[in-house]
Amino acid sequence: MPSPWFTHELKVRYQETDQMGVVYHANYLNWFEIGRTELIRELGMPYRSIEAKGLLLPVIEADIRFVKPARYDDTVTIRTRVEQYTNIRLSFSCEICRDGETLASGGTRHVWVNRDWKPARIDKEAPELYELLKKWSG
Amino acid sequence: MPSPWFTHELKVRYQETDQMGVVYHANYLNWFEIGRTELIRELGMPYRSIEAKGLLLPVIEADIRFVKPARYDDTVTIRTRVEQYTNIRLSFSCEICRDGETLASGGTRHVWVNRDWKPARIDKEAPELYELLKKWSG
Amino acid sequence: MPSPWFTHELKVRYQETDQMGVVYHANYLNWFEIGRTELIRELGMPYRSIEAKGLLLPVIEADIRFVKPARYDDTVTIRTRVEQYTNIRLSFSCEICRDGETLASGGTRHVWVNRDWKPARIDKEAPELYELLKKWSG
Amino acid sequence: MPSPWFTHELKVRYQETDQMGVVYHANYLNWFEIGRTELIRELGMPYRSIEAKGLLLPVIEADIRFVKPARYDDTVTIRTRVEQYTNIRLSFSCEICRDGETLASGGTRHVWVNRDWKPARIDKEAPELYELLKKWSG
Numbered sequence: 120m121p122s123p124w125f126t127h128e129l130k131v132r133y134q135e136t137d138q139m140g141v142v143y144h145a146n147y148l149n150w151f152e153i154g155r156t157e158l159i160r161e162l163g164m165p166y167r168s169i170e171a172k173g174l175l176l177p178v179i180e181a182d183i184r185f186v187k188p189a190r191y192d193d194t195v196t197i198r199t200r201v202e203q204y205t206n207i208r209l210s211f212s213c214e215i216c217r218d219g220e221t222l223a224s225g226g227t228r229h230v231w232v233n234r235d236w237k238p239a240r241i242d243k244e245a246p247e248l249y250e251l252l253k254k255w256s257g
Numbered sequence: 258m259p260s261p262w263f264t265h266e267l268k269v270r271y272q273e274t275d276q277m278g279v280v281y282h283a284n285y286l287n288w289f290e291i292g293r294t295e296l297i298r299e300l301g302m303p304y305r306s307i308e309a310k311g312l313l314l315p316v317i318e319a320d321i322r323f324v325k326p327a328r329y330d331d332t333v334t335i336r337t338r339v340e341q342y343t344n345i346r347l348s349f350s351c352e353i354c355r356d357g358e359t360l361a362s363g364g365t366r367h368v369w370v371n372r373d374w375k376p377a378r379i380d381k382e383a384p385e386l387y388e389l390l391k392k393w394s395g
Numbered sequence: 396m397p398s399p400w401f402t403h404e405l406k407v408r409y410q411e412t413d414q415m416g417v418v419y420h421a422n423y424l425n426w427f428e429i430g431r432t433e434l435i436r437e438l439g440m441p442y443r444s445i446e447a448k449g450l451l452l453p454v455i456e457a458d459i460r461f462v463k464p465a466r467y468d469d470t471v472t473i474r475t476r477v478e479q480y481t482n483i484r485l486s487f488s489c490e491i492c493r494d495g496e497t498l499a500s501g502g503t504r505h506v507w508v509n510r511d512w513k514p515a516r517i518d519k520e521a522p523e524l525y526e527l528l529k530k531w532s533g
Numbered sequence: 534m535p536s537p538w539f540t541h542e543l544k545v546r547y548q549e550t551d552q553m554g555v556v557y558h559a560n561y562l563n564w565f566e567i568g569r570t571e572l573i574r575e576l577g578m579p580y581r582s583i584e585a586k587g588l589l590l591p592v593i594e595a596d597i598r599f600v601k602p603a604r605y606d607d608t609v610t611i612r613t614r615v616e617q618y619t620n621i622r623l624s625f626s627c628e629i630c631r632d633g634e635t636l637a638s639g640g641t642r643h644v645w646v647n648r649d650w651k652p653a654r655i656d657k658e659a660p661e662l663y664e665l666l667k668k669w670s671g
Contacts, residue, residue: 133432133442134425134557138308138550138605144316145290145548148283149410156409156468166409167468170276178282182320188374191552192432192443236326271570271580272419272563276412276467283410287548294547294606304547305606329414330570330581414584420592421566424559446552454558458596464650512602 121212122201122256127157131193141188147223148181151213154199155227158211162251169248174239176209176229183225193217204252206242207231259350260339260394265295269331279326285361286319289351292337293365296349300389307386312377314347314367321363331355342390344380345369397488398477398532403433407469417464423499424457427489430475431503434487438527445524450515452485452505459501469493477532482518482525483507535626536615536670541571545607555602561637562595565627568613569641572625576665583662588653590623590643597639607631618666620656621645 129150137143159166169176189195198214208230215223231239242249267288275281297304307314327333336352346368353361369377380387405426413419435442445452465471474490484506491499507515518525543564551557573580583590603609612628622644629637645653656663 132425133428133551134559136552137547138552138554139313139315140552141315143548144319145283145286148286149408152283152409165468175277177277177279177326178323180320180322181282182318184318185316188315192441270563271413271566272421274414275409276414276416278414281410287546290547303606330579415589415591417591420595421559421562424562428559451553453553453555453602454599456596456598457558458594460594461592464591 120256121203124198124200124214125154125158125161127154127197127199128194129153129197131189131191131195133191136191139188141190144185147183147185147215147225148227150195150197150215151181151183151199151211151225151227154197154213155211157197158199158201162255164248164251169245172245173234174241174245174248175232175234175236177232177236178227179230180228181225183223185223187217187220187222189215189217189222195222201252201256202226204256206240206249207238209252258394259341262336262338262352263292263296263299265292265335265337266332267291267335269327269329269333271329274329277326279328282323285321285323285353285363286365288333288335288353289319289321289337289349289363289365292335292351293349295335296337296339300393302386302389307383310383311372312379312383312386313370313372313374315370315374316365317368318366319363321361323361325355325358325360327353327355327360333360339390339394340364342394344378344387345376347390396532397479400474400476400490401430401434401437403430403473403475404470405429405473407465407467407471409467412467415464417466420461423459423461423491423501424503426471426473426491427457427459427475427487427501427503430473430489431487433473434475434477438531440524440527445521448521449510450517450521450524451508451510451512453508453512454503455506456504457501459499461499463493463496463498465491465493465498471498477528478502480528480532482516483514485528534670535617538612538614538628539568539572539575541568541611541613542608543567543611545603545605545609547605550605553602555604558599561597561599561629561639562641564609564611564629565595565597565613565625565639565641568611568627569625571611572613572615576669578662578665583659586659587648588655588659588662589646589648589650591646591650592641593644594642595639597637599637601631601634601636603629603631603636609636615666615670616640618670620654620663621652623666
């Protein structure tokens with residue numbers, strides 16, 4: 120059952136544009152990541168401290184649909200929610216909006232691994248994080 | 258009917274890594290784009306000259322599966338093929354490989370637009386490009 | 396006579412790190428640019444609207460000294476001031492700080508050009524902008 | 534005494550452009566780094582293997598002058614040479630050229646550090662690398 124949406128705003132950087140005069144498409148994946156970083160911070164455990172515990176959360180799948188281009192200096196809203204989680208996996212949905220209009224939407228799927236990139240069970244290796252995810256996803 | 262695979266090699270840049278010690282995931286979309294740029298060059302009409310005609314080819318959808326991480330200074334092979342094309346749309350499949358092993362795979366879907374971002378029919382606006390695509394895709 | 400310092404905060408993005416575990420050095424130039432963008436906004440004329448008038452402000456020189464590395468998720472403060480300005484040129488000084496400590500410092504020098512990259516005199520082509528610069532640098 | 538120039542070519546990526554229609558200025562620092570990476574490879578010891586020994590070569594200073602903009606799909610030549618070296622420091626000069634014309638030039642200064650970012654003496658910690666530098670710089 121998906122969690123509530125969490126929103127975070129950012130301003131489009133000049134460096135993120137390309138010669139089409141719009142945001143280069145790969146940057147939306149970067150924004151998706153910023154969205155889930157901020158959601159995880161809101162959860163109560165910054166991703167930085169999760170990595171400090173030796174847990175990494177690489178992306179194993181991503182998909183994205185581009186509807187309208189974002190432009191330099193636009194204020195865009197990143198809406199993110201936890202779509203599904205287990206003790207080894209986690210997935211997010213994400214929308215990029217401007218003035219209430221969706222510019223892009225998609226999702227990312229992740230697996231928890233340890234520093235050696237072996238799958239990790241977070242209910243065992245970070246039970247407090249697992250509880251926070253449960254609580255967040257209601 | 259998909260076209261043959263076209264391959265292009267590149268060396269992973271330091272700037273493309275992140276603190277996990279691997280390539281930051283969004284960069285694979287950049288490599289996908291380099292793959293299709295080089296395929297289009299091979300077709301006989303560099304993308305640069307297509308844009309000079311006033312045609313743009315923005316991405317409208319992308320998906321990607323990450324299998325194994327690429328690392329700094331790896332030589333990776335980008336394999337790209339035209340998956341489908343019409344007079345208004347174009348789609349590519351793409352694989353990122355290292356030593357014969359697939360690191361990531363996915364696809365992008367595009368629509369031809371003119372400088373005002375209105376849909377463009379390339380059989381009318383760039384018939385020679387349309388012929389090249391036909392010939393390439395056999 | 397240099398203007399007062401203008402400060403702007405940002406959070407270090409994951410994508411900005413490299414495999415040394417710190418921010419990749421070229422990104423500081425991007426932050427310098429964000430700093431002067433926000434200073435120009437504060438001046439009363441967003442850079443976006445300056446470009447809309449047909450004026451561009453490319454960098455012609457940049458220098459930077461790196462003292463301590465910024466890291467993922469750090470909150471860094473960008474301090475920027477106008478160092479010098481004439482009707483055709485503009486220069487900024489910039490410092491990147493964290494918790495009151497300077498991580499990097501440097502400067503950029505710019506020239507005003509029009510859309511054809513020919514030098515532009517802003518006292519003639521954008522007198523209201525020139526007045527704002529005068530007032531700011533007071 | 535500076536070393537001979539070492540040259541390396543690359544093709545400008547779409548992602549490296551910005552809405553001015555030229556290469557975003559911070560990317561030149563990335564190209565400088567690619568230039569010295571390839572020079573160090575030519576020396577006989579890839580930077581990757583230097584890092585594997587536990588030595589890092591962060592940038593402590595950089596300066597750059599921008600003369601003419603590089604554009605999408607340009608083939609640019611990176612010319613790099615060792616400007617100075619000691620057992621703890623190293624500096625490079627770099628030029629970015631297109632068709633024999635200089636687009637940008639500058640330099641970077643570096644210090645050898647170990648994994649804890651403490652200064653390292655490479656004549657002691659990597660004497661074979663120190664010999665290679667001596668030989669290269671004639």
